[in-house]
Amino acid sequence: GSVNGDRPLHYGQADVMLVPITKASWSITLLEAMACAVPMVASDIIGFRQQLDGGREAVMVPVGDVRRWSQATLDLLADPARRGAMSLAGRTKALTYAWPHITERVVNVYQRVSR
Numbered sequence: 001g002s003v004n005g006d007r008p009l010h011y012g013q014a015d016v017m018l019v020p021i022t023k024a025s026w027s028i029t030l031l032e033a034m035a036c037a038v039p040m041v042a043s044d045i046i047g048f049r050q051q052l053d054g055g056r057e058a059v060m061v062p063v064g065d066v067r068r069w070s071q072a073t074l075d076l077l078a079d080p081a082r083r084g085a086m087s088l089a090g091r092t093k094a095l096t097y098a099w100p101h102i103t104e105r106v107v108n109v110y111q112r113v114s115r
Contacts, residue, residue, distance in 0.1 A: 019042040022063050041072045041073050044063065
């Protein structure tokens with residue numbers, strides 16, 4: 001069922017989030033999970049590659065490779081230190097997209113083009 005309003009609660013209770021999406025231009029879901037410090041196993045697709053830092057916030061796995069998905073998930077669950085590092089990296093990245101930073105960037109663009 002739908003968990004729209006409760007997503008932070010669900011993210012916060014997860015040890016790992018699996019994101020097996022096959023197409024995405026840019027996923028707010030990844031940022032939401034990172035904001036909640038949840039390490040991820042995610043599809044290795046263009047939209048995610050642009051958002052993720054080569055494994056710092058998530059393990060990227062080829063779409064449809066069930067064995068690699070399973071192994072990546074089990075490996076991550078067995079490695080609390082790696083999950084901790086991914087959680088920190090994800091949270092740090094998510095903070096760069098927080099509204100105070102985004103607002104500042106938007107205002108700067110408007111100031112630049114209005115001169």
